[in-house]
Amino acid sequence: MTKREVTPALAREFGLSAEEYGRVLAIMGRTPSFTELGIFSVMWSEHCSYKSSRVWLKQLPTAAPWVIHGPGENAGVVDIGDGLAAVFKMESHNHPSFIEPYQGAATGVGGILRDVFTMGARPVANLNALRFGHPDDPRTRRVVDGVVRGVGGYGNCVGVPTVGGEVNFHPAYSGNPLVNAMTVGIAPRDRIFLSAAAGVGNPVVYVGSKTGRDGIHGATMASAEFDAATEEKRPTVQVGDPYTEKLLIEACLELMATDAIVAIQDMGAAGLTSSSVEMAGKGSVGIELDLDQVPQREAEMTAYEMMLSESQERMLMVLRPDRQDVARAIFEKWELDFAVIGRLTDTGRIVVRHRGAVEADIALDPLAEQAPLYHRPTADTSKLPLLGEVADPAGLVPALLTLIGCPDLCSRAWVWNQYDSTIGGQTVQRPGGADAAVVRIEGSRRALALTTDCTPRYCAADPEAGGMQAVAEAWRNLSAVGARPLAITDNMNFGNPEKPEIMGQFAASIRGMAAACRALDFPVVSGNVSLYNETDGRGILPTPAIGGLGVLEDAGQCVGLALRPGLDLVLVGTASGWLGQSLWLREVAGREDGPPPPVDLAAERRNGDLVRELILAGRVRACHDVSDGGLLVTVAEMALGGDVGATLLDAPAGSVPHCFWFGEDQARYVLAVADADAILIAAESAGVPAQRLGRAEGTHLTLPGGVSISLAELRAAHERFFPAWMGS
Amino acid sequence: MKAGVVVFPGTNRERDIAIALQAASGRRPRMVWHGETELAGLDLVVLPGGFSHGDYLRCGAMAARSPVMGAIRDFAAAGGHVLGVCNGFQILAEAGLLPGALLRNASLRFLSQDCHLRVERADTAFTRHYQPGQVFRAPMAHGDGNYFADPATLDRMEGEGLVALRYASPEGAVVPEANPNGSARSIAGILSPNGRVMGLMPHPEDLVDPLMGGTDGLPLFAGMAEALAA
Amino acid sequence: MKAIVMVMLKPGVLDPQGKAIGHALQTLGFAGVGEVRAGKVIELELSESDPARARASAEEMARKLLANTVIEGFHVEIAS
Amino acid sequence: MKAIVMVMLKPGVLDPQGKAIGHALQTLGFAGVGEVRAGKVIELELSESDPARARASAEEMARKLLANTVIEGFHVEIAS
Numbered sequence A: 001m002t003k004r005e006v007t008p009a010l011a012r013e014f015g016l017s018a019e020e021y022g023r024v025l026a027i028m029g030r031t032p033s034f035t036e037l038g039i040f041s042v043m044w045s046e047h048c049s050y051k052s053s054r055v056w057l058k059q060l061p062t063a064a065p066w067v068i069h070g071p072g073e074n075a076g077v078v079d080i081g082d083g084l085a086a087v088f089k090m091e092s093h094n095h096p097s098f099i100e101p102y103q104g105a106a107t108g109v110g111g112i113l114r115d116v117f118t119m120g121a122r123p124v125a126n127l128n129a130l131r132f133g134h135p136d137d138p139r140t141r142r143v144v145d146g147v148v149r150g151v152g153g154y155g156n157c158v159g160v161p162t163v164g165g166e167v168n169f170h171p172a173y174s175g176n177p178l179v180n181a182m183t184v185g186i187a188p189r190d191r192i193f194l195s196a197a198a199g200v201g202n203p204v205v206y207v208g209s210k211t212g213r214d215g216i217h218g219a220t221m222a223s224a225e226f227d228a229a230t231e232e233k234r235p236t237v238q239v240g241d242p243y244t245e246k247l248l249i250e251a252c253l254e255l256m257a258t259d260a261i262v263a264i265q266d267m268g269a270a271g272l273t274s275s276s277v278e279m280a281g282k283g284s285v286g287i288e289l290d291l292d293q294v295p296q297r298e299a300e301m302t303a304y305e306m307m308l309s310e311s312q313e314r315m316l317m318v319l320r321p322d323r324q325d326v327a328r329a330i331f332e333k334w335e336l337d338f339a340v341i342g343r344l345t346d347t348g349r350i351v352v353r354h355r356g357a358v359e360a361d362i363a364l365d366p367l368a369e370q371a372p373l374y375h376r377p378t379a380d381t382s383k384l385p386l387l388g389e390v391a392d393p394a395g396l397v398p399a400l401l402t403l404i405g406c407p408d409l410c411s412r413a414w415v416w417n418q419y420d421s422t423i424g425g426q427t428v429q430r431p432g433g434a435d436a437a438v439v440r441i442e443g444s445r446r447a448l449a450l451t452t453d454c455t456p457r458y459c460a461a462d463p464e465a466g467g468m469q470a471v472a473e474a475w476r477n478l479s480a481v482g483a484r485p486l487a488i489t490d491n492m493n494f495g496n497p498e499k500p501e502i503m504g505q506f507a508a509s510i511r512g513m514a515a516a517c518r519a520l521d522f523p524v525v526s527g528n529v530s531l532y533n534e535t536d537g538r539g540i541l542p543t544p545a546i547g548g549l550g551v552l553e554d555a556g557q558c559v560g561l562a563l564r565p566g567l568d569l570v571l572v573g574t575a576s577g578w579l580g581q582s583l584w585l586r587e588v589a590g591r592e593d594g595p596p597p598p599v600d601l602a603a604e605r606r607n608g609d610l611v612r613e614l615i616l617a618g619r620v621r622a623c624h625d626v627s628d629g630g631l632l633v634t635v636a637e638m639a640l641g642g643d644v645g646a647t648l649l650d651a652p653a654g655s656v657p658h659c660f661w662f663g664e665d666q667a668r669y670v671l672a673v674a675d676a677d678a679i680l681i682a683a684e685s686a687g688v689p690a691q692r693l694g695r696a697e698g699t700h701l702t703l704p705g706g707v708s709i710s711l712a713e714l715r716a717a718h719e720r721f722f723p724a725w726m727g728s
Numbered sequence B: 001m002k003a004g005v006v007v008f009p010g011t012n013r014e015r016d017i018a019i020a021l022q023a024a025s026g027r028r029p030r031m032v033w034h035g036e037t038e039l040a041g042l043d044l045v046v047l048p049g050g051f052s053h054g055d056y057l058r059c060g061a062m063a064a065r066s067p068v069m070g071a072i073r074d075f076a077a078a079g080g081h082v083l084g085v086c087n088g089f090q091i092l093a094e095a096g097l098l099p100g101a102l103l104r105n106a107s108l109r110f111l112s113q114d115c116h117l118r119v120e121r122a123d124t125a126f127t128r129h130y131q132p133g134q135v136f137r138a139p140m141a142h143g144d145g146n147y148f149a150d151p152a153t154l155d156r157m158e159g160e161g162l163v164a165l166r167y168a169s170p171e172g173a174v175v176p177e178a179n180p181n182g183s184a185r186s187i188a189g190i191l192s193p194n195g196r197v198m199g200l201m202p203h204p205e206d207l208v209d210p211l212m213g214g215t216d217g218l219p220l221f222a223g224m225a226e227a228l229a230a
Numbered sequence C, D: 001m002k003a004i005v006m007v008m009l010k011p012g013v014l015d016p017q018g019k020a021i022g023h024a025l026q027t028l029g030f031a032g033v034g035e036v037r038a039g040k041v042i043e044l045e046l047s048e049s050d051p052a053r054a055r056a057s058a059e060e061m062a063r064k065l066l067a068n069t070v071i072e073g074f075h076v077e078i079a080s
């Protein structure tokens, strides 16, 4: 890219406001060079600086005795016992996935994997939380097809099982799908690698793939200076190479078994710039880079291009000088590039040289400390009035068929069948088998439970309740397999933060999440913020996606959701018949209305603790939390899971049947147990409401009053949508 | 049984295979790097699943031409036993150690799901712990498992009893509905004429522990451990 | 009339497949191999008998379906 | 010198990808599309400057690696 004269207009093109550019001038004491301006613009971008969200994120609780590293590192780290730590994080690749669904999703998976293995953890599981436009929108199919292929294409090839996730559809995501990828890894708890550089004189080493002109600063793409010739060289969509990533994982883990690494950081957004600036900044040292040494894929790359390239599958390390050869041998064995591209200094500055010229020379402290931080105005989020009575237009069985077959509730087998979920040989609960995926830790009885959750329609109606609900549901899904919930990662997907109503949604969601995290002892240890998810001025539904992690001491104690014949069904929790924002209301009554179900955090905790205790005591054969679609959908999913029918008792006296069976009250679980009476007694002594629901038997789901529907018919309705829609 | 597990760049199910071999034989297999050519002392060589060399160009194509394959060819010629699973099967076919080729799944999608396999030959070192006609469950995870050979080759293979495993319904019926990837004659696993080289697409190694939902795959490894006990 | 549509990644877009093939050729001892790019070729039997119209139609197919123009370019040849 | 190697499935080998493309073209409203076959193209930059020798070498690469002759045929073109 040809250098251009640095002017306030160019700064604006690079996404810096006049005030921000003024700050750049003050820090530099002169007009910055083209490359320097590029460095400031990416470091101070929303993506790297969290300038709109930082003030709010601080409100999230991040500590607990088992938290080893909270937010601020490449990923969160928690103690899972046996001298091991789980390392995990979730990250969005929303915009790239709309432009190029396959590569956008694939590189999203690649990026989050690097965040985890850069800390010394072997990745053991991937999850993906996906939101798409309405299925009737002609664009949606192509996006779904590409995203699912991309997630699978990358994860399957690197050999990390994809064990869970979620899929939602809503018109608000039509021009703005959400692809949130989560990776979980395991490391010895005393062998965690961090990114703070140390040791003046130590070599700065680049490993992985070569650098090309991939994904360079979006702002400059619109530059009027582009002509036909540069058009060909135009910053391009990043293409992922999972094969190289697999080699990079093996090479890094092999090197991490030695004592060669002082600090390590993946090159993610803003590539070499953010990795070198952050490593040096965190370690309070200076750094010198010689770009002539950077492995390059294309000819004639400029300093600007190399500093801003987002080529995939690259890492930056600081090594002990006497271990450089050991490291080089390992990377050469794995056929990866290895190059010493600089060294640490004591100047507190980043100095970038290329072809004999100093292309950038910036003091690191002010670059970090004077980064913009905005207290953007927030508008209060209005609450919807309570729903009045809503009559049942359909009857229970037709409503059940509609719900269990609708895009938001139907079987996701079409999706997860494209993801290798068994590789590693440790997957105890695969997708669809339980409320959380369960992955055993190789060589032990211990296991991790993993889930992602968010109900965006609740968040849109009441962001605070929605944020709370998302955290509570993640906690509930972990409890429902018998795991002890430990911590979450989050992915805050919102619209334009410059609009007060969007910032209001953000702030309220954080408030709700923070309250739930505190009440459930479920801190946030990592996360990601994705703003400006808008097309033509219309924002997405506020979507604070939550990735939850829990631990089981003995994988053999976990339960799935499949019914078995002869068991009693018990509902734990209270059914008030809450229809506001329920799927029944939307799919059956045709309304999106009312406030979402309130979250009673004390009840969540009490009910979940009881359920977990019962599971670990071996008194529960199957368990499923009650979420989207309500009680009858929950029971139907359990029946389909075990291929056994159930006979249900009457709704309690005084309740309205369709409200009872389809309401979406929180803090509830359905248990399948051998001895319901004993469970009811246990619940009573714990102060937890519980009631008998029915019994698992036969080949039909039989509702009170004797109406019944065969499992075969239910299954056909449940499994129809995806294959029919995608044409195979 | 002394087993070697070959690791190509991009192989990713070597740990799964090692776990299954150890569960069955009590012995840790030796990991053999793709550049090695020394296989002396081994009773069994396993080529595990994965995406060797990214599976770029064609699945298994580049791995089939790597140095270790010459050694494996000699090892097989000298009567050694070789098992290729998934990518390993693709590599053996690309190397010409087994007939035919593995094409894209008929659905053109990666398929990760359980399938059922009917045992067509129970008199080999690999399958001796199953009964003839027995059906067992196995996970599968591949994009290119659609077995192809020309009709004459298929007829010859059937005649010589070289089909080891077929996709079937849980009840053992070999029907199109139970053929997940479009394989010719529902073929899931085949043998070399001397019965000492076997390739199969599914992953019995991922079903050897009740915690993972069953032990249907264990007899494969137990059978080899018994037959090849040194 | 036969149309042959060749679809290749645009210059500058990473081509992991081409890279791996080049590497493998080198390992197999082929000397003098420089850059390798991998792409797709689609052969279409068209009922159209006018070459110009056949080309125009194949090009439209490439734009609409055969190529992903975000990352790929294409090239059409007409044979009879 | 540039060699272009086109690799196609042999006649008689089922080509589900070609079939799927044909079907999709029809759905998009393209009329008069008969059989569709999908294959691969590999472009090689060769240091060889003699066209005949370049061709011979590309053909050997195809036989040894680029095509699986159990299922695929190939065709080499030399451009300068």
Ligand SMILES: Nc1ncnc2c1ncn2[C@@H]1O[C@H](COP(=O)(O)OP(=O)(O)O)[C@@H](O)[C@H]1O
Pocket: A127, A128, A129, A130, A162, A163, A164, A165, A166, A167, A412, A415, A416, A419, A430, A431, A432, A433, A434, A435, A437, A452, A453, A477, A627, A628
């Ligand atoms: N994108 C996905 N990838 C893998 N598994 C998925 C995906 N979406 C949904 N699943 C799986 O489908 C099952 C049902 O999902 P969901 O209805 O969201 O569960 P819940 O309501 O219990 O949280 C879960 O096992 C989940 O992990």
Ligand SMILES: [Mg+2]
Pocket: A435, A477, A624, A625, A627
């Ligand atoms: Mg759930």
